Amino acid sequence: MLPDQLNSPDALQQLANDIKQWAKELGFSDCRIVDPELEQYRDQFNQWLAEGYHGTMDYLANHEDLRFQPAILHTGTRRILSLSMSYLPESVETVKRLKTPEKAYIARYALGRDYHKTIRKRLTQLAQRIEQAVGDHGYRAFVDSAPVLERQIAEQAGMGWIGKNTLLLTPKAGSLFLLGEVFTNLPLPVDKPQTSRHCGSCSACLDKCPTDAFVAPWVLDASKCISYLTIEYDGIIPEELRSKMGNRIFGCDDCQLVCPWTKFAKYTQESDFQPRHNLDHADLVELFEWDEDTFMNNTAGSPIRRTGYENWRRNIAIALGNAPTSESIIQSLTQALPNASDKLRVHVEWALAQHAAKY
Ligand code: SF4
Ligand code: SF4
Structure with missing residues (x-):
């Protein structure tokens, strides 16, 4: 049951706009809204598992239905907020460090604080801000912590496309960012999906x-x-x-x-x-x-x-x-x-x- 103040498309649109603004204020680079269709990835994912490409990550073979049906993972899910946050500090070198073999190279997302903690906190703050505005909306926040197809969700939300390297690419920010999601029971208006991939002949x-x-x-x-x-x-x-x-x-x-x-x-x-x-x-x-x-x-x-x-x-x-x-x-x-x-x-x-x- 929606609160009275959300009983019109205009009110939901205004809330969606507000959410994106709040996300920006909380440090997210992008925030999009999607009602994803994830069943289409099930066969491909199971084929990947059958080939053994997941190595020893057996957890990827568990909870199959949760991965493809967001409403099972969080009861009542009607939309997913897909959010990104850039992680590369300006002072940090990349290729130069890789080419200095006596120095260590650590993936650039891992040099500082654990991103799970940083992003989860911000996602929770965003969800709470929504709660302050409209009351209890039924939500759950995820950051790389549950069977969530985060890149496919972000692609369907129109954030960018999945590149041949399997990562999410965006024309405005490349791929050096992390993703997080808020599953919500609010029927917010959705964003336009990304329907084309722009890797072209690059390999x-x-x-x-x-x-x-x-x-x-x-x-x-x-x-x-x-x-x-x-x-x-x-x-x-x-x-x-x-x-x-x-x-x-x-x-x-x-x-x-x-x-x-x-x-x-x-x-x-x-x-x-x-x-x-x-x-x-x-x-x-x-x-x-x-x-x-x-x-x-x-x-x-x-x-x-x-x-x-x-x-x-x-x-x-x-x-x-x-x-x-x-x-x-x-x-x-x-x-x-x-x-x-x-x-x-x-x-x-x-x-x-x-x-x-x-x-
Ligand atoms: S797939 Fe990407 S991250 Fe993995 S080894 Fe190759 S270049 Fe490195
Ligand atoms: S194919 Fe080229 S554009 Fe596409 S992900 Fe790989 S390097 Fe990037």
Whole structure:
């Protein structure tokens, strides 16, 4: 039952306009409204799972109906607000850092505070502001935390299109932004969907992926993706992929950095996304030598905490194996061996072997 003040199309339109203005005031780059049709993606998604492209991310195979039927995920959903927030600080280098092999490269969204916390708080503030205006509207906010097809929702909301790199691209902001959603029971007027994709004949992301993780345009074998390997994957990283990982120790941005639309990316104004602990400039050796307490202290409130100390060192060991040979690298790797777990030892020994011929 709608409140009296919303019983006309004009009133709902005014509310939609207000919501977009409030979203802007809360730091979101874009806010669009959609009543998505998601069933059309079910077969394709299940096929992707059947191929095993999700690696060990078994949670992606769970809750199938929730993913394709928003009204099951949040009872009474009538519209979804799809929102984006840019995350790249102006001072942070990208390609230059990737090309400095003795320094660590961390995905640029992960240098500062955990985006889940920042965006969830703002989404909740937006939903509460709506509540103040119209009363209880029945809502639930999501940020990369539930079975939500966020890119497909954003595309249907008209925010941009899904590129061959599987990310959402927009002509005004490239893809260096994060997405969040508010499911609401309000029957707001919807925005015009995006019905065309503008990658054209470009294939830069497919050609430049360091580990060849794209099976085809729009089809990612996540089990080969450096983001998956360094963040989600808990095991021994396949040997044939290690030398291709370069200095990428947490995530990978290459398929965005090579995208021609990235030149339109907007810098973030959010202090939460400013790098912490010099993570945009740090030497690999310096990070490898963090003890567990330092890791826990320095990653409090950071998305990097998720990978855990052992996998953090596993990732850095690989990067040290890929770095130019130096005394400090050999020393640091050698000193790690006596107390290394079985998993870490495999990677440290591999890294030392990369330098053996040169040292
Ligand atoms: S994030 Fe990196 S490894 Fe993963 S698909 Fe993109 S370019 Fe390839
Ligand atoms: S690099 Fe080219 S093909 Fe890949 S997403 Fe960007 S525009 Fe599309």
